[in-house]
Amino acid sequence: MNRSVTLARIASYSLVVVAGLVGLASPQAVFAQTSRASEPKSKAPALPGGVALAAMPEEAAELGAALATAKVGETVTFRARVPFAKDAFSGDHAAMTVLDDTAAAACCPRDATLMDTCGVAGSMKALVEVADKSGHRLHAKLDGRGGLTHGTEVFVVGTLTSLGGDSPAVVRATGIYVSGPGLPVGFFSAAAPKDATDLSASKAAGTLKKGDRVTVSGVIGGSKDPFVSGRALFTLIGAALKPCNANPDDACKYPWDYCCETKADILANSATIRVSDEKGNPLRAHLKGRRGIQELSPVTITGTVASVEKGSLVIDATSMYVKP
Amino acid sequence: MLDYAIRNLGRSPTRLVLSVLGSALVVLLVIAAAGFVRGMSASLDVSGSADNVIILAAGSEESIERSEVESSVPGVLEAALPGIRTRSGVAYVAPQIHVMLPARTPSRSEPRQVMIRGVTPTSFLVHAGARITDGRAPTSGADEIVVGRAAGVTLGVSNTELEPGKSVEIDGRPWTIVGRFAAPGTVLEGEIWADLADLKSATRRDTVSCVIVTLEPDEAEFADADAFTKMRPDLELVAMTEADYYSALAGFFRPIRIVAWVTAGLIGLGGLFGGLNTMYAAFASRVRELGTLQSLGFRRSSIVFSLVLEALLACSAGSLVAAAVGLFALDGLAVRFSMGSFGLLVDGPVIGAGLFAGLLLGFFGSLPPALRCLSLPIPVALKSI
């Protein structure tokens, strides 16, 4: 009798405990979505100190502009370029020198050989360092980590620790986003090109052909998402079409998709603008947010016609002016 | 108190059996609802590959069947999009037609809507999980088809009627089954695949519905396909990953899943009220006995624990019965739903949900009555009838 009671006791407790444990674990599992973990594409060692940013900070200013207005102790977010100089990276600490993109042109030899040093004014130069919690620079090289190398375009978020004079500003980084080779040096022009024509007029003339040098103006738009995430490519619309929010009684959620126009009209007044590599593939760089560009931003593009096919115009841009 | 609980269970075998069966029924319904929801979600999740990109007509993102893509697009895509997977010189580019057509076997008088997919041999490359298990792939010009392993469920016929050599009438004309294919866990198994050219001819169209390409992960990403569509606005195409397409389809069915859960919840609630009623009656008849136990020195908390344990034991037993029935009878049960079919998925989390529901039923079905019965002062309890 005692044995059977003991067995019953063990069975009963086990029953309740097992049911309870499995049951308690179930709600999350039942509502969990099947997700596919995506393999990280980059096999390079990661940036030290956990400063790698997953996405490009969209409010980044050019380095020179950011330093011109910042004060010591403030947080700065800027875009800059690692020069082709042997002293760009510190040999034993997590630090690197970066230049404003316009100044970097002086340190980017055509054959990409490394110069000994880069003689650029302190206002266009910054020393970016990665430190530990107590403020000491990490003993780790940055060169080759997280995609960093000479000529790389970087976005840095950090605290300005010193500024002024001929010495470069010093920034203690809290976040670094590496854009890869990035856009060509000096891609963004400071002044509006004088010979720009409206894209609609250029297309209407019907004379564009592959290889033509063009300078066209328009606004960014043409679909719900005119940018391609992770690629230097967007669609441009000429002035002959008005965005939907130009109609007073139009309540379109996405006025830049020009849904109030016909598809034929959109095709006739649009072009695809890309910044491509030597093979003609769009660069792996995110454009939205740079220099504040977004949907319906007016821009002027200088470049070469890459293709004209059944009304689809593709322009390989060599420079871009963003109207302030 | 565990001995007391176990002995009391045996006092009224009828009541015990009713409690076990009642809780088993409620838990089985919860398992069925959870299995339905999990099966539907899982089949749509698994159906989409992260490396596959679907190129389809702009505006048809919610439904490929509406999409029309020029037949020249596959060639343009292969030439213009870098990073497409290639094996032995064959690019993983699969133009397809997706169309719902009425189909029936000779044994049925009424046709049923089934997804017919017009394919080329490269479709078996891009859909890596699809494998011909019997027979062969269809050839062009012969009105031949291969049927998915679950196509019988979609058509409402047994699998013996869909063996190679048999015939299916699609859109009023006979097509010969030359093979069967399996694509485990995906919605593809409920489909019928025909040769692309034959289906184009039968449906009198000169366009395809979409082009599915497999990208080599190290060489290309979805952004490259997206860029291609933006560089050719004349073609009016959009790109989306296959995973995103099926995920959006899963979202389309979300209201149905919510209804399934709400129904199961309401049934559980009804079961709870019934259980509470039974427990109140059962415990009410033992008020004097419980008063006696208190007067002997047993604490109220111990008695409550014992009463709740009684209910938990009965409900746990019912839950395990339901779990066994669910596992052996419901798991994999093919359900025909909205032009396709999928199998109920009764796996660990679903069983766990059922057991959890059973325990909740036992706990909340017994605690209020137990507390109520023990709230009476001992002298009143001892004098009750």
Place this chain on the structure above:
Amino acid sequence: MIARRFIPIVLKQVWRHRTRSLLTIAGVTVAMFLFIAVQALQRGVQKATTTSAADQTLVVYRQNRFCPATSRLPEFYMDRIAKVPGVASVTPMKIVVNNCRASLDVITFRGVPGDDLRAISGKWTILSGSLDIWTARSDSAAVGERLAARRGFKVGDSFDSSGVTVSVAAIFASPEPQDQNVAYTHLAFLQRAAGGGGPGVVTQFTVTVDDPPRAHEVATAIDDLFRTDADPTSTKPEKAFVAQAGQDIVEIVGFTRYLGWGCLAAVLALVANAIVLGVQDRIKEHAVLQTIGFRSGLIARLIVAEGIVIGLVGGSLGTLAAAAMVHFGRFSISAEGMSVNVTADARVMLTGLAVAASVGVLAGLVPAWQASRREIAQCFRAI
């Protein structure tokens, strides 16, 4: 059944064991809520698919096609259909659906010529906006009230679906089930915006006949006209077409019938359980009543009356809750461009109440019979 003076006794018996009664009523409420929801679904299917002799609308569709994206008929068929004897009017219609599969949140566009909308809208009640606004803009939509309520559309809003962006010009209520869940747009606009054949191609023709009993003849005549054409047609009364096109919905709803039966069984079990427990507690009391002159038949009827009260109270609460949910939720299941509106009309509600009362009677019958058969002395000896 029982005299009015005994009703207070019945109510007191129900109220005596408040907890038990409330729990039983709660369980009955939940079960009847589900039952009425199922009935509302079935009623919606019935309304959408049951043809009657007075129906005068035919749908001309592409033969062997049901998904609107696959049915393409040349618009010029309209002139030939109009000449078929018995045809009163023909309206070409293009239908665009965001997804042909069955679900609760489907957006359906119906493109019709502007003049034809005036005829279609004859039975409409315009709730907001106006058809004049619809006429003035090419991209405007007149939205059925169920669709507008489901998506929160107001006049002046823009929305897009299936690659088509429209502006809401009017919201209307219609007695026709298929109208309540769609957005009517201009035919030319939809043909241009949605593709799928482009101008000159429509999904279906809606035909009204001048003599409803001859509708079948007219349908056959239309199909004979195009039998050898490149796009043969299949013409059916509208509701029969919905029944066939909405096969998926009809099957799902048919399956829920079992759920309905299950709910009734649950109600029966719950009420019977409560009655049995109640009767067991009152064995001596019933003996006393019999001693003082209550006949056994009356006692039996009192017990049955208890069952009716519990059933009716729970049934009423469940029915009202379900009706409110259906009314305010405005649910519809759509598939292949067709909708079935979940409808809890007076008929459904009265059926619910009648069923609840009947189940209450049924639940009380056996305990009532048993109680009436017991001998008085035996009852006094019972504990």
